[in-house]
Structure formats: C-alpha cells, structure tokens
Amino acid sequence: MTVHPSAIVDPLAKVGGDVHIGAFCQIHGNVEIGDGTHIGSHCNIGHPTPRAEGRPLRVGAGSTIRSHSIFYEGSTFGHGLITGHRVTVREGTVAGAGLHIGSLADIQGDCEIGSHVHMHSNVHICQASVIEDYVWIYPFVVLTNDPHPPSSGPYVGPTLRRFSIVATHACVLPGIEIGEHALVGAAALVTKSVAPRAVVAGVPARQVTTVDEIRLEDGSPAYPWPLNFRRGYPDEVLAAWQEEFASEPTVEH
Amino acid sequence: MTVHPSAIVDPLAKVGGDVHIGAFCQIHGNVEIGDGTHIGSHCNIGHPTPRAEGRPLRVGAGSTIRSHSIFYEGSTFGHGLITGHRVTVREGTVAGAGLHIGSLADIQGDCEIGSHVHMHSNVHICQASVIEDYVWIYPFVVLTNDPHPPSSGPYVGPTLRRFSIVATHACVLPGIEIGEHALVGAAALVTKSVAPRAVVAGVPARQVTTVDEIRLEDGSPAYPWPLNFRRGYPDEVLAAWQEEFASEPTVEH
C-alpha cells in the first residue's frame, strides 16, 4: 500500500496489496478495497451513512477511482471499476465488473448495475434504476423515478436492458423500459417504453427507425455495436460476444 | 466545536456550539456558522470576494453542508440548510429556512430564495432569480437571465412562485414567471410565463393540462402536492399547509 503522507486512512479500513491512495484523501473504516486499486487525490471513500445499515463499501481489485470522488459505505463494485473525477456514489448500489463512471456522474444509490456498463460524464442515475450488462449512457443523461413529483413514492426507476444506448442529454421518465440494443437519441425525452432495437428521438420521443437500418460510412451495419466497438473489454467478454452475434447479418461490400 | 485536525479554521470565524468541521476544510474568517451545523470534508466556506463588500456568510443553526462544497462570503441562509456534495454558492443570495440544495448545484449569487425550497442535484440557478417558498427544482434544470446573450444586461432572472415545480432537464428563459402550483414538465423549454396551476411541456413549452387534472394511481388528486408529500417538513409548515389546503377538492373512493 502506498499512501500519500497527507492522506488519512482509518486503521479499520481493509485495503488490499499494491493499493495507491492519493493526496488529501479521507478513507473511512467501513471499506474493503481490492488489490491493485488506485485512488486519486481529494477523495472521500466510505462516507458513513446510517442508511447503509453497517454494510461496507466494497471496491473490486484493479480499480481506478479518480480525484475528488465520493463513495458512501454500503455499495459494492466488481473488479476493474474505473471512474472519472468528482464521481458521487451513494449507498445501496450493487454493480458488476468493469463499470466505467464518467467525471461528475451522480449515482443516487439503491441501483442494480450489471457488468461492463459504461456511463459517460455527468450522468444522473436515480435511485432504484436497473441497468443491465453492456449498457452505454452518454453525458448529461438523467434517469428519473417519481411519476408525480414531489411524492412519497413508490419510486419506479427505469430499466435499461442489455446493450442499450442512451445518447447525450436524453431524459428517461419513471418506470420506462429501454429494450435490448435500443438507441435513445440525443436530447430525447423518453415517455414510453422503447422496443428492443428501436431508435427513438424527439421531445417526446417517438420511434424513428431501428438500429438495423443504421449503416456506417462503408455500408456495414453500425449495430449491434459490439460488431464495431470492442476497445477495453476483456477477452472473455469478446468471446461471449463473438458467440452471441455470430448470426447477425453483415453487409456485402 | 469538533474540528478535524487537518482542517483550517480562521480564528476570526464565528462558529457556534456543537459544530463539526470535516477533514481538509478551509473555513475563512468572515463567516457565522450556527449551532449544531455539520460541514463535510474538503469544503471551502466563506470564500472571499470583493463583491461581497464585507458582508459575512451566515449559515443558520442545524445545517448540513456536505463535502467538497464552496460557499462565498456575502450570502445568508436560514436554519436547517441541507446540501449535497460539491455545491457552489456565490455571494449576495438570501435564503429562508430549510433550503435543500442537491449535489453539484450551482447558485450564481444575488438570488432571493424563500423558505423550504428544495433543489435537486445539478441545478443551475442564475443571478437575480427569485424563488418563493416551497418550490421544487429537479436535476439539471437551468434558469437563465440574459435575453440577448452575451449582453451587459439588464439581466432578468425568472420568478418561481410558491409551490411551483420545475421537472428534470427543463430550461427557463429570462424574466419568465412560473405561477403558483404550476408544473413544468421534464425537458421543457419555458419561453412564456406559466399560469398558476398550469402544466406545460415541450420545446417550446405549451400548456397541456392543469395540475387539477392529474390523478394518482388510486384516483386521488396528485396536486397540490402537499396533500401527498410532507416528508421532512417541520410541524409548523405542516400546520400551515393544513389550513391553506383545507378546501381543496378530494376524490371519493
């Protein structure tokens, strides 16, 4: 463990081997940090809250948490978590391996997040969101959960199915389901659930096409996106995709 | 007063009893912090500015300012202020009791804010905004004040009347008035003033209904919202609402 001399680490914190902790960090006691994790400067990790009911913050091995980030106790992240700067994550969230969280993202807690989900900068993930494997969420996307704001609930978070994509500045209303491989266009306001492979756009969002109609410049299909984008995913994921998408149509050219 | 050993508190700061100041905070001299207030780590409180013209930052008793927040000198907050993380508040704002400010919110200064106003994460409150009692502002809402950007003004901030609600990702143009109990829908662009109890939506926003038409799942009226949401408001507020809304229609069921 390499701890910057200015950092404060609670002796109760369980910190793995080869962990680096940056300047001016405060690491609270109820945390379990996996081997080889790197924590940038000015972070507050394991922030106490009674709502965590004693559950620790668990961060898997090989993670990178960039500077000025805040993680509450009571959430769990698989290995290979990578965050930008100034990320805020509340208690009660459980996420799989390989989660990317962009700078300024705000995860409000009590979310279920699959594996290899990628969130870009400044997304707002409301409480009770369900986000399945391989979802992409772009900057300034907001997920919401209160149908009649303000109310005492029940809060109904959106569900984003596997491989779905929510583009920049889109807003998803409470209880909406975004289907597998669906694409929500930039600045869309999603007021109704979106069918698998549908492309929706507008305020309010309407279906404008399907992902199967979208071509790259060379005429080949742009989607399912794992046909075209693989950077940074581990070998076992690439192998699984190979099998899952073997039967997808391709374009002669 | 409990001050973390790493925090820096100017000896001129006027700090009440039972105040807690977190790690790596810088508390400047021209501040008055009320009894029982809790300030999280990495904050910069009472940030000096010539524009404050010597006025102090005043934070009422029983407040909570979460980590990484920045408050300039020259603003005043009633008791029971509660903020999320990374809040920025400039000089010249005066707010009543019970203000909630979500994480990442950016209050640009010179605002008039009533009592028990609730702002969610990442709102942008422009200079010269007027926000009355019991207003709710949801994530990523932006209030604007320059009719012909960029200009030297006059800047005309919006006015949000009592109990009005501005939903997620909405944008309010300069000088707009949002009427009492009005509801601005998610992602709306508000280009004209909104009548009391109107519901507006779209880009640009048009009236689509009134709040009186909106029902909960059980058929009872969703609005005025104090009929359905009271969590966290003090007893005297609840008693005042009881009286104010005694004559509101209810639904047989």
Added chain:
Amino acid sequence: MTVHPSAIVDPLAKVGGDVHIGAFCQIHGNVEIGDGTHIGSHCNIGHPTPRAEGRPLRVGAGSTIRSHSIFYEGSTFGHGLITGHRVTVREGTVAGAGLHIGSLADIQGDCEIGSHVHMHSNVHICQASVIEDYVWIYPFVVLTNDPHPPSSGPYVGPTLRRFSIVATHACVLPGIEIGEHALVGAAALVTKSVAPRAVVAGVPARQVTTVDEIRLEDGSPAYPWPLNFRRGYPDEVLAAWQEEFASEPTVEH
C-alpha cells in the same frame, strides 16, 4: 510565490513570480505556471497521464484557476485564463489568451480553442472540438463527436466559428459546423450545420431567423454582439472589433 502551508508543490514545477497557491493543492512536476497566477484551494494541477507523452501543462501569466479544479499535463493555455470552480481539463488541448471556463466545465482534451472564448458553467466539450475566437458557450451545452455511439471513431468534433453563440442546454451533434455569428437557441439539438448569422432552435434545430432581425428593447441591433457587449475584453480586442464591425448597420432612433 505564496504557497499555502498545506499545499504540496513538486520541486520540479516551474512556477513564475507572484503566483499564489491555495490550501490543499497538489501541483505536479510537469507544469509551467505564468507570473501572477492565482490557484484556489483543493486543486490538482498537472495531473500525470501517459497520453500527454511528456508535454507539460502550460498556463499563461495572469491566470486565475478557482478551487477544486483539475488540469492534466499536456495542455497549453494563453495568458489571462480564468476558471470557475471544479473545472476539469484533460491533455492535448491548446487554447489562446483570455479563455473563460465556468464552474463544473469538462474539457475532454485534444481541442483547439481560439482566443477570448467564454464557456459558462457545466459545459461538456468533447475531444477534437474546434472553437474559434470570441465564441460563447452557455451552461449545460454538450458538444459530441461519435456519429454511431459507441464506436472506435473516427471521432469528428464540432467546429464553432468566430463569434458564434451556443445557448443553454443545447446539444451539438458530431461534425457539425456552427457558422460565424450564428446563434443556437436554448435547448436546441443541432443535427445539421448552421449557416453564418443564422438563428436555429428546436429539437431538431431549424433556422427560425437571422441574428440581423433581433433587436434590443430600444430597437437597436442586438447582433453582432460586440456592438453591445465588451466587458472584460482587453483594449487590443476592442480596437480590432471597432474596425471589424465599423460597417455594421445601426438603427435610427
């Protein structure tokens, strides 16, 4: 040089005369900070990254970087840079003199930015953006660069021509060009390039008028905006504008 006792400055950092460094700052070694620059508290300046390939962070003389900001090594800023709080700037960006960056702004790197560009709070400037002199970008604007997200590129950033204005909450799609003096309205989704002096609005954005049709309350032309707004620009800029806009029509009144 005035360094707060709690700040950490790498002895390799090249820091000019009369530089002020605030509390709890970390200044890395591969930086060149010009004379008279003021750096607020809790900053991380010169954050190392292999992508910088050894290039330093250069900040011109007379700059102000406000608290909680993060600048990577490998970018260059002319004199008179002024930032708000919590700004994040990645490597590979080159900017001219007099750049203003609002609080929470996120500049993703590899951008070309002219002189006297003003970005307001919480803008998101994607990689490979080109922003010419005198551009204004308002809160919550997002520039994007991936036509088929997620993909391996080629990423095509937008180009914002001289004196163009992008208003609050607008979103600019990949590869778009915003013409000189054009005005993108609040909450617009820009899906096609915008002609010089055009005003566009809506989702998707359509041309609604030209800037030449927009009048101030007194009947005089609102645009080109340097006719009406000059605050904070240096004398040599004002002189150049005087010449450039000498032939612009004015209104009798």
